[in-house]
Amino acid sequence: MTGERATSSAGQKPVLVVEDLQVVYETPAGPAKAVDHVSFSLRPGERLGLIGESGSGKTTIATALMRLTRAPGRIVGGKILLDGADVMQMTPTQLRASRLKDIALMPQGAMSSLNPVMQLEGQIIDAIVAHSPKMSRAALDARVDALLAQVGLNPEVRRRYPHELSGGMKQRAVMAIATSMQPKVIVADEPTSALDVVVQRQVMQTLGRLQGGLGAAVVLIGHDMGLIAQFADIVGVMYAGKLVEIGPVSQVIDAPRHPYTRLLIDSLPRIDIKKPLTGIRGLPPHLIDLPPGCGFGPRCPYAFDRCSLETPSMQDVAPAQKAACHLYPRNKSLPPLSARAERAQA
């Protein structure tokens, strides 16, 4: 029993297609490729987990999906298709209408960006009214109650201010706002990073339940492989602005094909055995001064001469799994790390 979630999404048309997305940050020192030719697609009901460390570009993708990229960032290329509609071609009015209604974003640190001087119900109503201005007060109230119930919050919470709520409650309130217009895609950027492990589980279970009820697709962005493994169906690994591996989550975890994925999984502490702690030596590259060839090359224990000359592109390495690495298609899977390379990692 591998614990795969049964989804009814197989065979359906994708609700979110991202093709060759490129986002650049203009800095005084030069342009930084925050998102470099990233492509993925999601069917309704599917859960994608984007994992990466700080600077990998995952939050940039989250804001780019709704064209909320702020200066000095700029989307410079690629296509985003939301249920068939081309987001890049939308007019500002269409864009505003589609935000929250078709695609909802729970930004990083959302729970601390709840308006501190407004009661919860006011904030939820604000969101709804922006899309359905003609709703009656009674209908709005009923909707707020329904939304709060859906995320497991007591309806009496509606009159509270954010500072009167715990972290988990705030995050669920944010979820209520995000799902108020029943979007087709929910993008959650580090929704639980400030929460304790028990509350985290509750919040994620709530998200899963909500998403199941709506039949929506979820893009979960985080840095916790364990969390993504437990929640997502597909995992995409980001490094230095590029997607380096993507595939079904248990497949990728059991047999990672990209060296970075493998090292990342290896560095996770476990509670079944004590093992020597291994991190990944070196630092992620500066996005402005990317080394030629593969961005991970300088830190990669498998690197060979081609790696510093040519940037690898995504290729199929296993059924439904892709990785961007020069080791393929020569190899079927990652060769075992030589003993010397293992020690060098420590």
Next chain:
Amino acid sequence: MNRFFAAIERNWKQGRVSGPLIGGLAILFVILLVSLIGPFFVDPHNAQVGALAPRRPPSAQFLLGTDAQGRDLWTLLVYGTPNTLKMGLIAGIIGVGVGLTLGLIAGAVGGVVDAVIRILSDALLTVPAIAILVIIAGNVDRMTTGIMALVVASLAWMFTARTVRAQVLTIRERSYVEVARVNGQSALSILFAEIMPNLLPYIVASFVGTVGSAILAVIGLEALGLGALEETTLGNTIYWSQQSAAVLRGYWWWWGPPIVVIAAIFLGLFLTSVGFDRFANPRLAGRS
């Protein structure tokens, strides 16, 4: 000298020394220069009543013309600007100095001391300086720039005190203050070495604001004729020009130049304050 320029260049590259800062300082520097060196190049007699032919527009000999009382405008400016600046600076320095001290004490000590300082500053904030000055002017035999400066100063410290106090309360809670404690720093050293440097932008902004509003208060008074009429100041010049209906009679060289100088002073102060924030806060420096 080379090291100084090298430091400037390095800070420029980092974005800490920026256009506004250099521009603002340059304007103030020019004004100061004229104030300090100007008197050596002009004849003080030209600023006295009846020295020259009156109401003359600008000419090659008298660059800014003369006023209705036969005073050379350029000389008036050269002597008037430093006097006005002096009042503003005295009020600014005393006001910010007192405000900084009281604000630091209130924020760092807390308790009853804090309450007293706070109530005092809140009460005085509501008092309009001009009203006090009018009352004093009416009761003083001979008003001088010194008295004006002191009165304005006594009502200029509250804003700084409140701002500094609020900042001290915030900064006290920051983790780096705790780190300073475990690094063995004494409470006083923490106040001056850790907290104060982060107050610099507020102090500079307060100083700009205080000097600016002091100059305004003083000029306002002088324009009403309640200033130290025997002394040469920018405000008095404006007063005399009003008395002679200079606007109606088209003597633009009389009321114009003082206003330009006043505007330049404010512009210089403002740009310096904006630019200084970038200098004091290296994080802001990176942005264009």
Next chain:
Amino acid sequence: MSALIELRGVTKKYGAFTALDNLTFSLSGSPPSITAVAGESGSGKTTFARIVLGFIPPSSGQVFYLGKDIARLSAAERQQFRREVQPIFQDPFDVFNPFYRVDHVLTVPVRRFRLADSEAAGQRLIEDALSRVGLRPKDTLGRFPHELSGGQRQRIMVARAVLTRPKLIMADEPVSMVDASLRATILDELSALTRDLGISIVYITHDLTTAYQICENILILYQGCVAEAGSVDRVIRDPKHPYTRLLVSSIPMPDRTRIWGGEELKVPEASAGRLANGCRFAPRCPFVLEECWSDPPPKFQLDADRIATCFLHKKSPISPDADVAGAFAASPTIVNGPPTRAQQ
């Protein structure tokens, strides 16, 4: 041999709210060890750290450092206490004064504690400390905090803590705000401090997996009380207190065969009202008994190296030791670090 740190009946109340409830705990400095103090927010673990560091006074009870009450230290003893007990804070950004370069946080203690005779010696000391945490002085010194990454900043903080050669480091969530791949490295460096420099570490965290990896013993706090304590092998791999079991089962592991715990969770907000007398966990406990609501559970000794404060185990003997650390494993097993060069 007096313990390094000893808390006797320490309670901390903020008005009606009890942050820490009658904690008696001692830490022996020899052999040097790494001990975890774990709990969620509201458990009292941060309060515990601040009390040990002397930042806040306990409402009742005393804290002893090497046998001396830290509330009654002379100036010289205080100076020694500050030297020998150092913290590492959680947020790698807020700990740096943005006005200064990062060197400031390293040069100040050298000066204040007179750690070196000359400026050159001080500089060497700083560079040595930086290398110990895997940083290159060339790349680090002279920079402003915002120019460095979170991981680098946190490592500088570790270097700072080590400069004075303390006996005890209180590490409050040292890696929770650091990237996953760097966490292991920094934690490994912390273990090395214990192994090579003999510094004992109290690792305060909510992350049981990292606690399991680097600590020998662990103390689980729930709303100011000790829920369970003992060796990590007992407490984490075979938890007996319902709260510990809840915590451990809520850890998301990358292994999909271990789905997040099956039992349905009681919402934490339900326990907003704290009970005056009974077990704090009663409102949320799936195994709650009659007595849990009225009496505070005593410490039951379930194994030689584990206690749990839970009436489920009332058949077990009550621990004779008021000191929670009595349950700790006697001889710590040092985690096997990566093989050193010599061992290759």
